[in-house]
Amino acid sequence: MPKLLVVDDEHDICDFVKNFFQERGFEVFTASNGDEALAMVKEDKPDIVLLDVKMKGMDGIAALKHIKDIDRSLKVIMVTALEDQDKMVEASKLGACDYITKPLVLDHLEQTVDKRLKEMPDQGLKGEFSER
Ligand SMILES: [Mg+2]
Numbered sequence: 187m188p189k190l191l192v193v194d195d196e197h198d199i200c201d202f203v204k205n206f207f208q209e210r211g212f213e214v215f216t217a218s219n220g221d222e223a224l225a226m227v228k229e230d231k232p233d234i235v236l237l238d239v240k241m242k243g244m245d246g247i248a249a250l251k252h253i254k255d256i257d258r259s260l261k262v263i264m265v266t267a268l269e270d271q272d273k274m275v276e277a278s279k280l281g282a283c284d285y286i287t288k289p290l291v292l293d294h295l296e297q298t299v300d301k302r303l304k305e306m307p308d309q310g311l312k313g314e315f316s317e318r
Contacts, residue, residue: 187211187212187213188211188212188213188233188234188303189212189213189214189215189230189231189232189233189234190207190212190213190214190215190232190233190234190235190236190299191214191215191216191217191223191226191227191230191232191234191235191236192204192207192214192215192216192217192236193216193217193218193219193220193222193223193235193236193237193238193241193246193249194216194218194236194238194241194265195218195219195238195240195241195242196238197218199238199290200216200217200218201216202290203236203290203295204216206292206295206296207296207299210296215230215232219241219242219243219244220241220243220244220245220246220248220249220252221243221244223235223237223249223253224249224252224253224256227253227256227257227260228256232260233260233261233303233306234260234261234262234263234299234302234303235253235260235261235262235263236263236265236295236299237249237250237253237262237263237264237265237282238265238266239264239265239266239267239270239273239277240266240267240270246264246265246266246273246277247273247276247277247280250262250264250277250280250281250282251280254280254281258281261283261302261305261306262281262282262283263282263283263284263285263286263298263299263302264277264282264284264285264286265285265286265287265288265290266285266286266287266288267287267288268287283302284298284302286298
């Protein structure tokens with residue numbers, strides 16, 4: 187079962203994304219700030235992180251830096267507003283693999299997550315995904 191960590195300071199977004207991916211067989215963790223997210227990266231070892239850029243306290247860019255210090259190979263997908271293009275360049279340099287824009291389009295989000303999961307050799311998910 188793939189593990190997804192959703193980090194967003196808006197609880198509605200966390201719940202919405204969590205429900206969507208749980209229905210698709212993911213184990214989903216949620217964090218509402220950067221500190222919680224870092225603790226979960228260490229303890230729960232997610233395969234993929236969805237990381238909101240705009241958060242109070244530690245923002246998504248700072249959280250990304252710390253996540254990459256913990257696990258350089260962890261796939262991190264940034265979630266941002268359209269006007270954050272400069273930040274996305276920075277995020278890309280820091281090792282984020284994708285960014286998607288709010289408002290979230292779930293089909294696009296699912297495609298992005300699936301694409302990154304399929305790149306992971308140790309996931310053994312090919313059969314699971316090809317059934318859909
Ligand atoms: Mg936010």
